[in-house]
Amino acid sequence: KNQVEQSPQSLIILEGKNCTLQCNYTVSPFSNLRWYKQDTGRGPVSLTIMTFSENTKSNGRYTATLDADTKQSSLHITASQLSDSASYICVVSVTDSWGKLQFGAGTQVVVTP
Amino acid sequence: NAGVMQNPRHLVRRRGQEARLRCSPMKGHSHVYWYRQLPEEGLKFMVYLQKENIIDESGMPKERFSAEFPKEGPSILRIQQVVRGDSAAYFCASSPPDRVEQYFGPGTRLTVT
Numbered sequence: 001k002n003q004v005e006q007s008p009q010s011l012i013i014l015e016g017k018n019c020t021l022q023c024n025y026t027v028s029p030f031s032n033l034r035w036y037k038q039d040t041g042r043g044p045v046s047l048t049i050m051t052f053s054e055n056t057k058s059n060g061r062y063t064a065t066l067d068a069d070t071k072q073s074s075l076h077i078t079a080s081q082l083s084d085s086a087s088y089i090c091v092v093s094v095t096d097s098w099g100k101l102q103f104g105a106g107t108q109v110v111v112t113p
Numbered sequence: 114n115a116g117v118m119q120n121p122r123h124l125v126r127r128r129g130q131e132a133r134l135r136c137s138p139m140k141g142h143s144h145v146y147w148y149r150q151l152p153e154e155g156l157k158f159m160v161y162l163q164k165e166n167i168i169d170e171s172g173m174p175k176e177r178f179s180a181e182f183p184k185e186g187p188s189i190l191r192i193q194q195v196v197r198g199d200s201a202a203y204f205c206a207s208s209p210p211d212r213v214e215q216y217f218g219p220g221t222r223l224t225v226t
Contacts, residue, residue, distance in 0.1 A: 002155070043117070043204050043217030044156070089155065098168060099212055103148075103155040 003027045004104035006090050012110045013080055021107045023073040023090030031099060034091040035064050035075045038106065044089055047075070080111045115139070117207050117218035118187075125224045126195050134190040134221045138207030145188045146215060147180055150202040162188060195225045 004025045013019045025033070032051050036044035048057045048064040050073075056065045061078045077084055087106040094100045118137040126132050138145050143164055148156040158172040162182035173180065177195075182188040192199055202222050206215040 004155075041219075043206075043219050045217070046214060049214065098161065100158055100161070100169065101146075101156075101215070103157070105153075105155040 002102075002105065004090055004092050004102050006088075006104040006107050008107060009105070010108040010110070012112060015080060015082060015111050015113050017080055019077050019080060019109065021075045021077075021088050021090075021109070023075070023104055025071050025073070025090070025092045025102075025104075027092040027094055027102050028071075029095040030092045031095040032093045033064075033066055033073050034093070034101075035062070035073075036089040036091060038087045038089055040086070047088075077109070080109075082111050082113065085109060085111045117205060117216050119203075119205050119218035119221050121221060122219060123222050123224070125226060127226055128196055129194050132192040132195050132199070132223055132225075134192075134203050134205075134223070136188040136190070136205030136207075136218060138188070138205075139209075139216055142207035142209050142216070144208045144210075144212055145182050146206045146208075147188075147190050148204045148206065150204060150220075152201075156204060159190070192223075195223075197225050199223060200225045 007022045034049045035047045038044040047062050050057050050066045052068045063076045066073045087108050089106040090104040092102045145162045147159040150156045160173050160180045161169040177193045179191045202220045204220045206217045208215045
């Protein structure tokens, strides 16, 4: 069973609208949680990194939240643009190793005009 | 500063042939990681290397797969006697000495016919 679960699996939204993606993890202990954006045919690009003591972090129109008690994170996209169409991946870094990354399967977001 | 470079971007091999995937990390980065992404699945860790050392190969299949990161030149992921199940996108990432952030290359898409 994957230790990082994401929902929904896919999402279609209209340009200009907001959306929120969810991530639940069971990895423990963890040192940080990341959100990556992966365009089709490209490598993942980091959006945010949060340690267990951080609750929220923003990067432009992307805002990530973290609740380390419930082991949940979310990524909120504000005023979506066509270029936001991509897969968004939740990644947790394991503490008891060199920082090995555990990847979720991603949420595929499609922004339509 | 050029990003992580991977070549080839696409590789087609017949069953039983060898596949060699190359990764040049970003300048100043001494840590290299290889990941595999099967269709519709998340990235899976394969191996973590530093110059001339394999640090963690817990994600590598026990047979046919090997990786190296020589003192000079790129990191190489080698797959011997490829099978159809090896068809996937292989991503390389590199990080600076603090290992906080991993920067991904564009990936090599291996197709085994």
